[in-house]
Amino acid sequence: MTAVPSTPPSVAGHPGPIRLGPDAHAALRPADRATVTGGFWAERRRVNSEVSIPQGPDRLAAAGNLENLRRAADRESSGFRGGFPFQDSDVHKWLEAAAWQLGEPGPDPERHTALEEQVGEFIDLLARAQEDSGYLNSYYQVAKRDVPHFTELRWGHELYTAGHLIQAAVAHHRTTGRRELLDIAMWFADHLADNFGPEGSGKPVDSIDGHAEIQTALVELARETGESRYTALAGYFVDRHGGALPETKRTGLGRPGYFQDHTPVRDAPAVTGHAVRQLYLLTGAADVATETGEAELRAALERLWADMTARQTYVTGGIGAHHSDEGFGQPYELPNDRAYCETCAAIASVHFSWRMALLTGRAKYSDLIERTLYNGVLCGVSLSGDRYLYDNPLHVRDGHADQEGVGPRRVPWFDCACCPPNLMRLLASLPHYLAAASADGTAMHVHQYATGTLEAELAGGPVALRVETDYPWQGRIALTVEDTAAGPWTLALRIPHWSAGNWNVTVGGTPAPAGEWTLEDGWLRLTRDWAPGETVELDLDMAPRFTLADPRVDAARGCAAIERGPLVYCVESEDQPPLPAGSGLDDLVVDTSAGLTSGWRPELLGGVATVTATARVRPRPESGGDGDWWPYRPAAVGIPAPADEPVNLTAIPYYAWANRADGAMRVWLPADA
């Protein structure tokens, strides 16, 4: 075991996931330090750190996860609680969230100390539960004590759970410099290396783990420890997909595509199967490609990301349309009412996209991250931070609350509680996704806009920026150079695709001279000798707008969505004026020619900009009576036209839906009759 520095180089900052290896083949490298000190994300992250994360241990205790580990520590063989073999992973993901949070002490020392102590207790518990071999998984230690390890890989989640343990350990070491948890993780990782490949080791096991995760975890462990053999093992686990078993045996195990075991990653034409499994695998594969620089794998990842984004992604950034199998559907099969859009899948999309952003430097990856964070991820947690959604539909009908199980409700925890701690760890590490430096040290790239600070070491020296903005409510983003490298360097600002063609930038209050800026691939590049105190002001287009879908998205045909900046809007019944008796949200037809207006509503949902549209009520085809028993009509009879009288519709940001009484909700609005 190679020595690991007891204090990582960037412990003083907020390195977050991911830290590239020294020889990584990436266009960009994450900023050394990023903070969010005010504005939209500061408030969401305050709730995460003051409500969600502190509640975690109680939830894990109530759900039995801690007792499972205690039983493993005491070498008991009964009493395992919870229905899933991956129960430990909820603990690990909470630990990872807490670890990122420990890197950001915050204003309340008591809270920080309490979190430190709680983390310490959890680590002690894990240390006691770990077997002499390094193995650690309470399900197989307690509930399945008689089953040999690594023989139920298809559904057993042993490597998946190990992966989350490793990620927690990396986060804990990266932010605190402490290695208690890292030692546990390395011990387990070495045990894995003893039991599995890589190629040529003579130790392949005749399956793949059914749920990817180990791949990205091992690469991060290699980055944290400098041990490149972990990257090699990660690559081995990537390569096993679609290759570990002969095709007949893969098929015989049922639905190989569900596990992404139908074809090797490098050959896959399209994203397939269980969405979270698919994206965790691609995330790990992107980590491997970044560290190895392999062109074929990179090309496959670019192709699969493009397939996912163009054909399988909701306007909210949500992915995974099917409730059955929590999976991808056919291309463009994106039903709004039955959108599964698991919160974890949106989070996984952010993980995958960020690695692709670093690998390629392309702005579109961060365009999708922005959209996904503000919409498809953030909808998963209540504004209060203590209730969650697992699936995130884009349409809930009037009266859904009357029927069992047909409308999602935010709940404090789930039997399968993957999403809540996943949200916690993403929000706790959010500043990590804000900025990066170009690999050649000539440019600082700002990917996401939030009030705070961004620091990176460029070729000429350290650079620090202060960002001030009311984004996403306002389009104005002010950046001040606080520290600057010697000589010219490039400040690259992402122009979001929704603002393309309609933005303005000034340097020191005046338009940047023609020779000092370029716009390419979504990046506004300002290159000059910067002086401390110099300011750049970017203005993006925050006018609310109607959006249409590709006609092949059948579920959005004849509809328009409302967007404003990076936010997707929705209409909830609660905000609407009284409609004619018997009418509801689903009877409204929005008039896209009538335009949209926006206003700030400080009292509403913690403060939101609402958008107002004009709509008309379409009378229902049946007016009662037995002639109306059948909901289909000859085209010659037609359907009723909307009434003349306009109705003002109020739309709210989608992330804020389902924070009040149950009611109807729509993202895609029937448009223009």
Place this chain on the structure above:
Amino acid sequence: MTAVPSTPPSVAGHPGPIRLGPDAHAALRPADRATVTGGFWAERRRVNSEVSIPQGPDRLAAAGNLENLRRAADRESSGFRGGFPFQDSDVHKWLEAAAWQLGEPGPDPERHTALEEQVGEFIDLLARAQEDSGYLNSYYQVAKRDVPHFTELRWGHELYTAGHLIQAAVAHHRTTGRRELLDIAMWFADHLADNFGPEGSGKPVDSIDGHAEIQTALVELARETGESRYTALAGYFVDRHGGALPETKRTGLGRPGYFQDHTPVRDAPAVTGHAVRQLYLLTGAADVATETGEAELRAALERLWADMTARQTYVTGGIGAHHSDEGFGQPYELPNDRAYCETCAAIASVHFSWRMALLTGRAKYSDLIERTLYNGVLCGVSLSGDRYLYDNPLHVRDGHADQEGVGPRRVPWFDCACCPPNLMRLLASLPHYLAAASADGTAMHVHQYATGTLEAELAGGPVALRVETDYPWQGRIALTVEDTAAGPWTLALRIPHWSAGNWNVTVGGTPAPAGEWTLEDGWLRLTRDWAPGETVELDLDMAPRFTLADPRVDAARGCAAIERGPLVYCVESEDQPPLPAGSGLDDLVVDTSAGLTSGWRPELLGGVATVTATARVRPRPESGGDGDWWPYRPAAVGIPAPADEPVNLTAIPYYAWANRADGAMRVWLPADA
């Protein structure tokens, strides 16, 4: 046990399900005898009797169902095959299908004898497997020998499986007059009566069977045996739903609505939960209401049928939108790509509707039966009769065959093989649904049109009709009075709702005199003194037509369907002319103003009338390049308009889809840009 006549009164005919009890409170009573001797259904039923039913025993042997019963007979406690506790029910349903078929000897005595022998062998096996108590269920006799009976009712399907045994026994006795199977069933039914209610017996069990079926079976057993206590027990099982357990316990068992245990049947506002469970329950409740005449239960059934039909039914008659839980969704949630539309649910809809048709005399119930038979049911079996669909989507995209598990394919059998024998028993008993006599003996009602004979005993004596038609390909239906009762009686012909306002009728070649006919509630009533040899000719409107959906059916917004007579059409990629490179079925926009034409294609799919429409190709929004990575566009940019050049689209009947190579298919066609 009351004596049962060794030969039932109608053995010479084809009584089929259902035979009302002597005191039934129904507007109509099934015809005494009905045959299908030619035309559309004769061919489909020929395939059923010559291919599907004869293959059944081999399929059941291969799937292990027969071995399970053999092990039960030998009192073995291991080796149960198949993953479901209701494996026996596949045997019972096949037996029921075979029994109906035995009532219709057909042209091939050898085939008939072979079927008789096969049925006899199965009955012998069941007799050997039955325990001394009367209990018979190989899952609980073999796989779960240690579990006390009737203690796992929620998921154990013990009463469900018993119900199918009883239905098979009723069919066998009704068509053959033999009572070997009936004795087995009555023995088991009496065992059930010893273990369960009815009210006041002091024997309630603290749950409901999770899958309704026993209710309708027991009423039919009462009808066949004259034992009204079976009807009372059926009523008890209906009443237990939503009432057997306190609400908290019902909820604690999870998803009570899935089992229709959330509220008593009489109080339910809407169809809910697992579609087949819901409709089997309503079918049994309709049987109970018919026999008891209870107004409150009848009103609930009318309400629930109306809810199902107006808000939860596809244009094909298919029901049950959700893959998850195989259940109903929210009202108007009817996605075409993810339509579950289990074949069994469509069959259950026919069962329920037929009981409502008899109970009320209303034509709309048989309107839905017609639509469901020709579309939502018949699509479930291949034209060759040896391959089946379990779920029946209304839209399959181009390239679905490239992805695993995303497009249905017809297969010879299923692990959960409920649908194939269900299709067999429905097709084998199909003539039963053609006609009925009014309860007061004054009218003969023709519900469905097929070449064959219809016989009923009216008040004035027996009436017999011969029907000749090329329906559904031609709208002309010729009826000849072959035998007639004394004095005037009414011939009531259903005018299908799709032909309302466009039909013609003649008696003896000339329009019926004004005083001799009325049209009310979809029934054309011709009342006169009929003489043998007199003819009536009804002409229905077979012009192909475009159909629109209620605007609240989001999945059909901006689309039109093509229908012709009772047939719903679809467009399969295989029949279309070459489209511009890169375009597919989903890029076509149909022009509803251009009209439709129809033609007979004897060589296609066993002979079908195709319908030709005019469409245009919409260019795809992305033309390649990285600017096109995101499938949503500002409304200001818009989506491409269809090209000018028209394309001739060929539509085929939906029931005939998926009988050739894998390809794309649509029922609802994007319309008019």
